[in-house]
Amino acid sequence: MIYNDGHRRHGRHVLLRKSLCGASAVALSASLLAFGPSMVAGASAATYSTNTTSYCKSGATPITFWGWVPGMYRMVDVFNQTHPSICVDFVTKVGGSGEYIPLLNALKAHSGAPDVAEIEFDVLPSFEVLHYVTNLAPYGAGKYAKDFVYWAWSEVSQKGSIWAMPMDGGSMGLLFNKGALSKLGVSTPPTSWSQFAADAAKVHAADPKAYFGDFAAGDGQWVLSLMQQAGAWPFVWDGGSKVTIDFTGKAQMAFANYWQNLVNSGDIAHVNDSFSSNSPFFEGLNDGLYLTWPTSAWGPSYFASYVTSKSAGHWVQAALPGSTTSSGNWGGSTYPVFSESKYPAQAAEFAEWLTASSQSWNIAVTSPSLLFPTYKPELAAPAMSSLTIPMLEKGTALFANPAKTAPKIPAITWPPFMTYFLNSTTAWAAKFFAGTQTIPQYFQLLQNDMVTYAKQQGFQVST
Amino acid sequence: MAQVAVGGVEQQREVRPARPETSGRTTLRRHSAFQRRRDRRGLWFVLPFIVVFVMFLVVPLIYAVYTSFFTTRLIGGTVFSGFANYTEALTSGAFWTGMGRTILFAAIQVPIMIIIAAFFAAMFDLGVSRFGGFFRTVFFLPFAVPAVVATSMWGSMLQTQVGVFPKIFADLGLPNPNFFGPGHLLGVIVLIAIWEWTGLTIIILYTALRSVPREVVESAVVDGAKLSRIVTRIKLPIIRPAIILVVIINVIGALQLFTEPYLLAPIAPNVSSNYTPTLYMYNEAFSAQFYNFAAAIAVVLALVIIIISGVFLFSQRRKGAVI
Numbered sequence: 017m018i019y020n021d022g023h024r025r026h027g028r029h030v031l032l033r034k035s036l037c038g039a040s041a042v043a044l045s046a047s048l049l050a051f052g053p054s055m056v057a058g059a060s061a062a063t064y065s066t067n068t069t070s071y072c073k074s075g076a077t078p079i080t081f082w083g084w085v086p087g088m089y090r091m092v093d094v095f096n097q098t099h100p101s102i103c104v105d106f107v108t109k110v111g112g113s114g115e116y117i118p119l120l121n122a123l124k125a126h127s128g129a130p131d132v133a134e135i136e137f138d139v140l141p142s143f144e145v146l147h148y149v150t151n152l153a154p155y156g157a158g159k160y161a162k163d164f165v166y167w168a169w170s171e172v173s174q175k176g177s178i179w180a181m182p183m184d185g186g187s188m189g190l191l192f193n194k195g196a197l198s199k200l201g202v203s204t205p206p207t208s209w210s211q212f213a214a215d216a217a218k219v220h221a222a223d224p225k226a227y228f229g230d231f232a233a234g235d236g237q238w239v240l241s242l243m244q245q246a247g248a249w250p251f252v253w254d255g256g257s258k259v260t261i262d263f264t265g266k267a268q269m270a271f272a273n274y275w276q277n278l279v280n281s282g283d284i285a286h287v288n289d290s291f292s293s294n295s296p297f298f299e300g301l302n303d304g305l306y307l308t309w310p311t312s313a314w315g316p317s318y319f320a321s322y323v324t325s326k327s328a329g330h331w332v333q334a335a336l337p338g339s340t341t342s343s344g345n346w347g348g349s350t351y352p353v354f355s356e357s358k359y360p361a362q363a364a365e366f367a368e369w370l371t372a373s374s375q376s377w378n379i380a381v382t383s384p385s386l387l388f389p390t391y392k393p394e395l396a397a398p399a400m401s402s403l404t405i406p407m408l409e410k411g412t413a414l415f416a417n418p419a420k421t422a423p424k425i426p427a428i429t430w431p432p433f434m435t436y437f438l439n440s441t442t443a444w445a446a447k448f449f450a451g452t453q454t455i456p457q458y459f460q461l462l463q464n465d466m467v468t469y470a471k472q473q474g475f476q477v478s479t
Numbered sequence: 480m481a482q483v484a485v486g487g488v489e490q491q492r493e494v495r496p497a498r499p500e501t502s503g504r505t506t507l508r509r510h511s512a513f514q515r516r517r518d519r520r521g522l523w524f525v526l527p528f529i530v531v532f533v534m535f536l537v538v539p540l541i542y543a544v545y546t547s548f549f550t551t552r553l554i555g556g557t558v559f560s561g562f563a564n565y566t567e568a569l570t571s572g573a574f575w576t577g578m579g580r581t582i583l584f585a586a587i588q589v590p591i592m593i594i595i596a597a598f599f600a601a602m603f604d605l606g607v608s609r610f611g612g613f614f615r616t617v618f619f620l621p622f623a624v625p626a627v628v629a630t631s632m633w634g635s636m637l638q639t640q641v642g643v644f645p646k647i648f649a650d651l652g653l654p655n656p657n658f659f660g661p662g663h664l665l666g667v668i669v670l671i672a673i674w675e676w677t678g679l680t681i682i683i684l685y686t687a688l689r690s691v692p693r694e695v696v697e698s699a700v701v702d703g704a705k706l707s708r709i710v711t712r713i714k715l716p717i718i719r720p721a722i723i724l725v726v727i728i729n730v731i732g733a734l735q736l737f738t739e740p741y742l743l744a745p746i747a748p749n750v751s752s753n754y755t756p757t758l759y760m761y762n763e764a765f766s767a768q769f770y771n772f773a774a775a776i777a778v779v780l781a782l783v784i785i786i787i788s789g790v791f792l793f794s795q796r797r798k799g800a801v802i
Contacts (some may be wrong), residue, residue, distance in 0.1 A: 145553050290745065439767075443751050445748065472552070473554060474554035475554050
């Protein structure tokens with residue numbers, strides 16, 4: 017096992033890839049299809065080359081592309097075959113900081129940076145603030161605005177500038193152990209958070225050893241996805257020197273108190289495990305210690321490798337409680353072109369094709385990539401509502417509910433210092449798990465820390 | 480002569496100063512000229528080392544010190560800030576909390592490990608154990624395991640819910656020890672470090688013990704000294720320079736503690752960002768993007784290590800140790 021920040025936050029891709037290590041490209045997609053989704057939307061019998069430049073014509077404009085989505089080379093191969101004047105060389109990186117640290121170093125050194133790279137939504141502003149990314153508006157990216165769910169497009173654009181093309185997202189849902197829960201008297205997923213609390217009490221009373229869920233206070237991105245839904249988003253960044261940080265406002269405190277009450281009553285667990293690869297949480301989820309998991313569209317397939325006969329076939333990916341009015345997003349990536357690029361037009365053409373064409377998306381939704389689209393035409397594709405995986409209850413859909421509520425996700429802005437924030441949550445949450453701080457107190461500590469940090473970095477901070 | 484022919488012109492020149500000279504003054508001058516030439520030739524041999532040493536040690540060191548006098552912000556760019564980074568490092572509790580923890584770590588880990596290592600080294604040296612060679616190899620093996628692998632291995636064995644050890648505790652009906660809890664975490668790191676480094680220490684001490692002259696031990700035996708006395712009063716004092724070496728290496732290593740807490744952090748949330756000074760430095764640089772502040776921490780840490788090792792060496796030298 018290898019633990020690092022990158023694996024924690026981007027474990028879903030890393031995990032998928034890890035299970036594929038050593039397999040050849042062909043055997044790999046074949047074996048995954050056997051366990052993976054039954055839908056193979058648009059996948060032809062074509063074989064792909066992991067060396068994407070093998071399809072290039074001589075004299076084609078060279079574009080270097082870094083990323084970590086498993087099976088990404090398939091989309092790149094198709095691009096290179098259909099765009100003979102451009103040659104994209106796809107370089108596989110280790111997800112998250114495994115890519116960001118070398119990328120930041122290369123950009124700082126003005127040498128060795130790729131033309132295009134995968135950058136998560138929350139990290140993109142950290143590149144924007146350093147002026148490392150190119151505005152894609154002059155390269156015609158604006159015409160795709162209407163093709164993406166509103167929140168996704170708004171996170172990559174700022175005052176008429178388009179800093180990246182959005183691709184996959186993580187619309188939230190509620191993974192629900194229907195098999196175990198119907199025996200404890202809760203056979204339908206809660207549709208509101210008050211119902212969630214009531215069900216949690218009912219379940220814990222029926223089986224004191226089981227919990228309806230777990231509040232992973234240290235998993236900053238997960239907490240933020242729920243705060244986004246609750247209208248308690250704590251950040252505003254204007255794209256320049258002004259940030260707002262508010263963990264202690266009315267909505268934020270209401271959110272903190274809701275979860276603190278559930279913790280106080282003992283109806284949900286609060287174990288200091290993150291929701292990332294190798295976390296003991298997944299074993300507990302499979303064993304029936306935890307019976308639901310508010311998670312993103314990619315959550316079930318991420319958890320799938322921990323599922324044994326104990327819970328296989330018992331799961332339903334329900335809608336997130338309250339998501340008929342508002343929902344949240346957890347994860348997803350964008351594809352910017354860097355200011356270092358010698359061929360920004362060709363790089364932009366590739367980024368636009370990758371993220372906003374059915375040709376690319378038809379491959380991206382299949383194993384091993386399994387990306388959840390923010391691209392509306394793909395979200396509306398009938399295959400989206402029928403895709404299923406074996407751990408789910410027979411005939412239930414993996415993406416249908418998150419896809420339905422994806423347009424309900426409110427638009428937000430990320431601060432340009434998310435790496436610091438995520439480390440900060442882990443550090444302060446330890447006090448909550450140790451029992452010396454409540455969730456509202458933990459939010460107060462986060463508030464103080466983030467305000468101090470932002471001021472040190474030269475921002476004008478409002479609270 | 481044949482030898483000269485083989486050696487060529489250079490060798491002929493070298494033998495020349497050996498000829499008797501008429502004037503002492505000339506000899507001196509000629510000798511120093513020869514010396515200078517020899518020095519220059521030696522330089523060519525050390526040049527590759529010097530180039531690498533300057534490029535990868537001296538220049539980065541100077542650059543780190545230079546960097547530490549500036550402050551780069553996300554908004555506002557880079558400005559000269561004098562000793563501000565140093566003032567912050569020295570006055571913020573974050574640095575000293577970590578420093579205190581690594582000193583505590585060194586104070587526990589180094590003595591325990593050296594006592595264990597000295598015991599086994601003496602056992603092997605006395606030849607009282609059967610299959611000594613086999614056990615020496617076995618004890619040395621953990622050192623061959625990379626620290627990353629060792630930490631991941633111990634991490635998964637001790638992990639609160641799925642680890643082997645908590646499962647054994649549960650099977651025995653004992654409460655979950657929560658090895659990564661605030662009270663136990665440092666102990667776990669001490670355990671991992673001892674596991675990793677004892678083998679190497681045994682080998683160093685064993686090699687030193689082997690070089691103790693036989694006659695010394697024989698005369699002690701003739702004088703009727705007991706085995707335990709021979710070990711504690713004769714052998715260990717003779718290998719004191721080796722023990723001091725081992726202490727210094729391990730104290731410096733302990734103060735730079737990084738790999739173990741860094742790798743345990745995702746499964747042991749009590750590993751704070753400033754758990755050790757090196758971890759603090761890493762997080763300030765790569766998470767908070769305060770590269771200049773991290774450079775200042777590095778300089779302060781280096782000074783602390785130099786002072787601690789210097790004081791220790793000086794105190795030992797006063798006691799007559801030769802190292």
